[in-house]
Amino acid sequence: MTDFAGIQAFIEVARAGGFRTASRATGLSASSLSDAVKRLEAGMGVRLLNRTTRTVTPTRAGADMLDRLAPLLAEFEAALDIANDYRGTPSGTLTLNVPVNTARLVLPRILPSFADAYPDIRVEVVVNDSFVDILAAGCDAGIRYGERLEKDMIAVPIGPRRQRFATAASPAYLKRRGRPEHPSDLLGHACLSGRFDSGALATWEFERDGEVLRIEPAGPLTVHVTAIDLAVSVAIAGNGIVQLFEDWLLPAFESGDLVPVLEPWWQSFPGPFLYYPGKEHIPAPLRAFIDFTRRHRW
Known part of the structure; x- marks a missing residue:
């Protein structure tokens, strides 16, 4: 056998x-x-x-x-999952491959209520900021932004439909070093930067009146994007300027630990998408998650 x-x-x-x-x-x-x-x-x-x-x-x-x-195992699991169609509520495991910002900003707003609605579904979240073949990685679906979506996938909007990158520093840093008035001024400042799984340094982008500027940040600290909270802490301590998702920095803005820098230049961009293979049978846990996200209001 x-x-x-x-x-x-x-x-x-x-x-x-x-x-x-x-x-x-x-x-x-x-x-x-x-x-x-x-x-x-x-x-x-x-x-x-x-x-x-x-x-x-x-x-x-x-x-x-x-x-x-x-692929054979995927088909085998899909065949077994057909039994879920005859259950009152779906069960099984849903594995999502997501970037760190989605794990921090999007999923906390949807997973608690999803867990309440579908208590028999176990969600496993894999955090990865690089391009990923979700099938080869053993994942049911991924979340990425438009330019990083895999080809031949079905994409469903998830999370806020518009987001912004925010640039910030502590009041103490700005008092000591001065406030940059133009993105090019950052070349003379201590920038706290992030690095992706690929090894590439995260470029800081700014936009105003149709003009787009890209800055290669340089400074006393570079961290992997999964540890970007460290850069935020160092910025709060007064050691540099950080750029990150606006929603991520919002608590520090509200507390006064950080203040906005170059706000007229903050770049706006479309929100992320949930994507998955366009196959005939979608596993019941994934189908439930897709339907739930479509009903969720952001």
Whole structure:
């Protein structure tokens, strides 16, 4: 008989990059996952995973097998999910791949009420700011902005439809260093910048009367975008200027810890989209989430 348990364990471990990470994702013990993969390898007579004390990676055979299994598993899960159509309320797991700003600004406004409406659905959120193949990553859907959406995907608006990037500094910093009056003035200031998963530095963009300016920020601190709160804290402490989503900085504006800088130049842009594959059968948890977001008022 086909070792479905072993195949599932192999896929989860290969995707997670380790037995402990896969254990947290699946709720199964690392030892049971290891035993299942070993039985699968023994039955097939080929090693599927390279194991070291630090990493677990697919072998060439394992990588080829994973590529072939992923779409088959998706179809298998879709077939099982059809039973959800006959339940009073949908159940299962919904895995979303989202950028850090969405995890901070959008999902907190929708997930609590979604959880109340669908208590049998378990939501797993993966935070990633790079381009992602959501199917290869084992996710049901993603949230990205228009220019970063995957091709051939269905996109549904989610979150506020207009957002702005805000630039800010503490009153103490501005008293000591002076207030920039034009974006080009930032070249002489201490800018607290962010870096994406790709390694690229986040460019600061400004716009006024149709004129767009891009600044490469330079200063005493650069952090990964997932740790951008550190840059905000450093700005509040008076050590530099930060640029981030306006909604993210709003509490600091309201408390007076930060004050707006170059506000006439703040750039406005369309809000994010929920996107997912355009396949015939949409898993019940994802379908429930799509319908819920369409009804949600922002």
